[in-house]
Amino acid sequence: MNGSIVCGIDGSEESRSALRLAGALAERLGLRLVMAHVSAEAVFAGGSEPQEPVAMLTPELSRVGEQLLERVAEAEQVPFAERRVLHGLPAERLADLADEEAAYLIVVGSRGRGAFRRAFLGSVSSDVIGLARRPVLVVPPGAGGDGAGSAEV
Numbered sequence: 001m002n003g004s005i006v007c008g009i010d011g012s013e014e015s016r017s018a019l020r021l022a023g024a025l026a027e028r029l030g031l032r033l034v035m036a037h038v039s040a041e042a043v044f045a046g047g048s049e050p051q052e053p054v055a056m057l058t059p060e061l062s063r064v065g066e067q068l069l070e071r072v073a074e075a076e077q078v079p080f081a082e083r084r085v086l087h088g089l090p091a092e093r094l095a096d097l098a099d100e101e102a103a104y105l106i107v108v109g110s111r112g113r114g115a116f117r118r119a120f121l122g123s124v125s126s127d128v129i130g131l132a133r134r135p136v137l138v139v140p141p142g143a144g145g146d147g148a149g150s151a152e153v
Contacts, residue, residue, distance in 0.1 A: 004032040014109030018139040022107035033081040038090040091127030
């Protein structure tokens with residue numbers, strides 16, 4: 001089967017749980033697993049004119065992202081996963097990558113924040129649901145297996 005599962009990785013335990021589940025699904029369905037880390041874009045507010053973010057994906061940010069993905073892939077026993085380091089707004093870039101990859105599914109972790117904290121702080125998982133043109137699986141805290149790569153599917 002040609003296709004992929006895109007999994008957003010930020011290094012948190014929640015994203016690692018999502019990766020365990022995404023890896024198990026990819027193996028079971030015969031799909032490629034694509035791990036993606038998005039280096040967040042600086043956001044400027046205020047003023048009457050919109051301002052362009054100054055931050056870019058520098059070689060240093062790219063290297064840090066690649067090292068993060070390498071460490072997480074090794075720790076979660078998914079050495080077969082393809083890795084992408086992107087720059088921008090995380091939800092937008094994950095949705096775009098899923099389109100580029102013709103992904104069957106986007107998998108992201110959730111920190112399990114309540115509605116008030118999510119509204120105040122924002123939520124990548126909620127934003128991905130609103131932006132994605134592909135199905136999205138949000139993995140709640142504690143649902144991604146035992147940390148040994150043995151997520152049940």
